[in-house]
Amino acid sequence: MTIKTIDRSLAAITKQVATKLSQVKTLEDIYAVRSEFTGKTSVLTQLLQSLKDVPTEDRPTIGAKVNQAKKEIESIIERALSLMMNRESLLKDEVRDIDVSAPFHTNNSKIPDFTGIGSMHPLQYEINRMLDIFTTMGFTPFEGRELETDYYVFDSLNMPKEHPARQNWDTFRTEDNLIPTPHTSNMQVRVMRHLKAAPLRAVIYGRCSRNEAVDAVHGHTFYQIEGLYIDKGVSISNMIGTISAFVNAFFDKNVTSKIQPGYFPFVEPGIEYLGQCPFCDGKGCSSCKHTGWLELVGAGMIHPNVLREGGFDPAVYSGFAWGLGLDRMVMQRNGIQDIRSLFASDIRFLQSSL
C-alpha cells in the first residue's frame, strides 16, 4: 500500500459512509452504518491493521491519515445520529398520544392541584393599592401605553426637538422610531384629549423603561403612577393638599412633609415632595439613606403648553400632575435589596409572603 492508494481508498470510504447515511430511515439504520465503518471488523480497522504491510518510513504518515479519516467519519455519524434523534423526537412529538379534549389522561384521572394560595406580584399589589386610593379620591384610572411616539413622550410635554431635557430621559428607540416610554406622562395629553371636560381627574399607571444597564439598584424597566387634575382655579395650595391626602392614605399615617423646587419641563412650577421617612419616622434608616427624608413624589402645575396640547385653554384652566415610581416603594416596603428579584419569578420569592 502506498500513500497515494491510501488517500484514494480513504476518500472512497468517506464517500460510501455519506451515501449510506443519506439513505437511513431510523436510528437503527445509523447504528448499523456506524458498526459497519468504525466497528471492530470495519474496513477502517482493517486498514489500520494492514499498516504492518506498509514500508516503515511511510507508517506514521499513513497511520495519521487513517486515524484522521476515522475521526471524520465518526463525527459525520455522530451528527447524523443527533439529527435523527431530533427527527425521531419530532416524530414522537407529532403522535397524538393524548385526547386534548379530555379532562385528564387515560387511566389517570388524578389532576395535581396547586393547593396553596397563589400570589400577586408585589408590583401588582402596589398598583392595586394605588388604584384603590386614587379611585376613592375620584380619579379615573388609565393604563399607559408602552410604545409611544416622540410627540407624546416629548413634544406634547413641552419638550420640542432641540430641548436639552430630552437627554435626561435616556430612552430606548425602536427601528420604526418609537420610544418605549420613559415615563407615564406620555398619557397626559392623550387623557386630556380623551376626557375633554373639566374637572378632569385621572390616574395613569404603567410600565416605563430607560436605557440603563441593569444592576442591583438600577433596572431598565420600572413602574410609575401619576395623577392628573385640571379645573378652573386650581392652585398650588390644592396641589399640595391633594398630594398630602394621597401620601397619607398610601402610608396609612400622617406623613410630615417638606417641599423643594424641582425641575420638569412639563410643569411650571415643579416641586419635589419629600416625606419624613415613614419607615423610621425620620430617625434615619437605609431606606432614606439616613437623611430622615424620602423623595416621595415629583409634581408641578401643568405647563400651559401641555394644557394647550391637551385642548384646555391655560387662560381658563389650571391643573397639576404628580407621579412616583412604584419599584422603589415596593423595595422599601418589603426590604428588597436587589431590584432584579422583581423580574426573576423565583417561586420562593413570589410565595414568600404567603
Add this chain to the structure above:
Amino acid sequence: MKYSLNQVKKYVPEISSIPVEELIARIWASIAEVENVEYLSKKYEGVIVARVEKIEKHPRSEKLVVATVDIGKKTPVTVVTAAHNLDAGDFVPYIPVGGRVLDVHANTSKQIEITVRVMAGIDSIGMLASEKELELSEDHEGIMILRQNELKHELVAGEPIVDALDLDDVIFEIENKSLTHRGDCLSIAGISREIATLYSFDLVLPVWQTPSVNIADMVGDAFQKEPSAIVTVEVAAKPAVERYSTIVLDNVQVTPSPLWLRIYLGKHGFNSVNNIVDITNYVMIEYGQPMHAFDASTVIHKTRNEKITYPLIVRYAQAGETILTLDGKEKKLPQMATVIADEKKALAIAGIIGGQESAISETSTRIILESAVFNKYAIRNTSMSIGTTTDASVIFSRKQDPEKTVRALLRAVHLLTELAGAKVVSDITDIYSKTKITNTLIVSHEKVEAFLGIAVSPTKIVQILEGLGCQVVKKNNLYRMETPTWRPDIAIDEDVYEEIARMVGYGNIIPELPKRGIFGVSLSPYEKGKQATLRAFTALGINQGMNFSFVSKQLYERCLLSMNDARSVINAISPDVQYMRKHLIPGLLEQFSKNQYNSEKFGLFELGKVSRKGLHYTGISVEDLHMPESRFGIDDLGLPIEDEHVAIGIIDDSQQPGYFTLKEVITRYAESMHILLEFIHPDELTAKEVKQLPTWATELFPLYKKGRMAVVRNAGTKDFYGVIGEPGTLVLKEFGFTKQVAIAELSLYKIISTASFEPLYKEPPKFPIVTEDLCFEVPLDVQYAAILKVLTEVSDNFVQDVVIRIYPIDIYQKKEDKKQVTNRVVFAPIKASLSDSQIKKYREQFITGMLTLKGKLV
C-alpha cells in the same frame, strides 16, 4: 457646585445673623437641594498658628530637628520634626496634643491622634503640619509656612488657624443637575442674589460688577494709552457664539498662587495650577464666567509699525481635525464643534477645554485672555459628542448672560496686575451683536394669588421680583416687569408665579383640597376584567410573575420561535433588550426552567403587553384588533397595537401529562369569567378557521409537541382565545426540563371582552337530586368532547323537567382499541321527585344517543 458661605456674606452681609442650619433649610426649600454641608471650623478645631522661636539640631539624630515654638501661651513648647524647612520667625500650623490629623501614609481619609511622642530621647509635644496633613493640598514637602504677604491677615501666635486662613467657613454644595435651568446660580454672585431675595436682605455688588466699569477703574495706570497689541476676532461659527471679549496682557509672571487664593480654590473644589489659571477659575467661581488664557507667543501674529496683531478665528472644526487638549488627550473633533483658532491651528475647543500647545506655562509672559459666552446647545452637543465635561462646559450648557463677559475680563485683569504684575497692552476686543435678551411680562395680583392659593402682599411680590433683578412697575393690580439679562428662564406668567411661590416658600402655602362635588369612579370594564383575572389565578394557586417587555433573539431561538415582525430596539445596551416581545411565553418558559427545582410543583402566570411590526391602527375596526386601550387609539393611525396577553404555565413531577393539569387551571379560570371553553387540536380546525387564527398564535405552534397542543376557544361562539400545550422535546432539552411542563398564552382582551362579571343567581330545585355514573365503552379514537356533546344534547331534551349536570369521573383503557369513559350525571328535578322508571327512561336515551359513537353502556 460648592459655595463658601464667607464669600456669600460679602454679597449679603446681613446673612451673618441667620443660623447656618436655617439658611441651608431655606436654600433647600426655595432654590435647590443642598447635597452636602461642610463646617470647616469644626474640621480645623484646635489647630492654631504657632511662631517658631528657635531651631536646633537634634543631639542624637541627623534626620530630626528640635523646634521651640510659641503657641501663644506663657511658655513655648518643644516639637521634634523631620522637616528641615523651618527658620526662626516662621509662622506654622500647630496641632496640640489630643488633636487629630490626616494620616498621610494611609492613602485614605484615616486620621491619627496627636500624642506626646518621645523622639530619640526628646519629648515632642504636639505637631507641626504640612499642607497635606491639613488637607489643603497634596504638598507634603516640609511644614506649611504661613507667610504674612500671602494672606490678607495679620498673624498672631496662638490664634486659631481658621481665623488666619479664612477657614472659619461653611461650604455648601448644590448638585449641578438641580440647576439645569438656572445657569445664573452657578456662581457665588448668583446664589447670593437668591439668598438676599429670600430674606429681603440687601445685595452688595462689588464695583466691577456694575455695568459702567472701565479699564482705568480697575487697573489704574497699568495699561498703555497707546495699545501695542490688538486681537482681531473673526466669528465664523456665528450660532455658537453669543459674545466674545478678549484682551492682551504682557509682563506676566507665572508663579504659584498666594495661599489665600489656593485656599479659596480648595474650598470650592478646585486644584491650584498657577496664578494665571487660578485667577481665571477665581472669577468663574465668583461670577460664573468661564475664562481662558492663551500663551500669546504660541498664537500666530503679525507685527506692523510696532503693533502686534493676533488674529483669532472662532470657527467650526474641519473634517478630521484633532487637538491635543489640557487633559493630555488627543481629541477628534466632530464638525459641529466650535474651536478658537489662529490662522493655522485650533487653540482650544470653545467653552469646553483649552489646547495643550497654547497653554500657559512657567515661561509665558504675554497672554491673550478670553471671556466669552457660547450657545448652550452648541456646548452641550460638543461636550457630549467628545465625551468631555469641564466646569466651563457645565456652566455654558446652562445658558449664560452675555452681559457679563467684559466685567469678568476686567475683574481678571485687575487680579492679574495685582498678583502677576501684568500690564494691559491692548484694548478690549468685544464681538457682541446685542439682541434683546430680556422679557417684558405683565401679571395681575389676582392671578398670582389664585395660582398660589394664598394671599401675598403686593410689597412682598415687588420685593421678590426686584430682588431677583426684575425692573418692576406696579400699576393698579398689575405688575409690569422687565426680566434681568441673566434670567432668560422667566418667560411666561407661570414662571413669575413660580418665582413668587418658591420665594414665599412652598412650606408657607397652606394645603387645601380642591373644592369638588361628590361623584363616583369605578374601574373600566377592562380593568375589572384584569382584576378578576388576577383574583382567579391567585385563587387557583398560581403565582404572578413578570418579565421585561424586551427579549433577546437567542431566547426566541431557544424556543424555536421565529423573530419575524419583532420590533428591534436600535440602541440596545445588551442583546437581552434587543427586541420588543411578541409573546409572553418565551420569558415565562425561561423562568420556569430556572426555577424548576425551587419547588416540586408550581404555576406562574403573567399579564403583559405584546406588539409586533405591521400590526397598527389603520382607522378601521380597532375593536377587532385585540386592543385594550382602543379608547385612545382611534386618532392615532399608524400607532402599533399593544395587545395584552396572559400566559399561564405549570410544572410538576406527577404522572399526569402537564397538558391536562394546565387545561384544568385554564378551564376553571374561564369558568370564573363565565366563559365555557373548548380545546381543539389544530388539525381538526377547518382550513378557514386556521386562516383566521392570529399570527401570534400560529407562530407559537413550533414550540409545542404537535401531539399535545390545542387551540383554546369559546365553546359557544368559537371566539379564539389562545394556544395551550406541552413544549416539544427539543425545547425541553434546550431548557433542561426534567418535569412535566405545560404553557399557554391567551389574549386577555378577547377573554375580558367576552366575559361576564355579573353573577346570575338561580334558585336551586327543591326536589332530591339523583346521581348516576354512566360508563360507556367507545372506540379508542372517539374524543371525550364528542361523548360530552352527545350526552349534553340528549340531556337538553329533558330540560323542561330536570337540570342535568355531567362531569367526567374516569377514562379507562384496557383493550387495545377501546376505552371506557365514565361520566357522573347529576339529575336535579324541577317539578317533582324522580322515579326509578323516569331515570331509566333518561338512561336509555343516553344509551341510544351514544350509539352514534359506537358506544355501549358497561
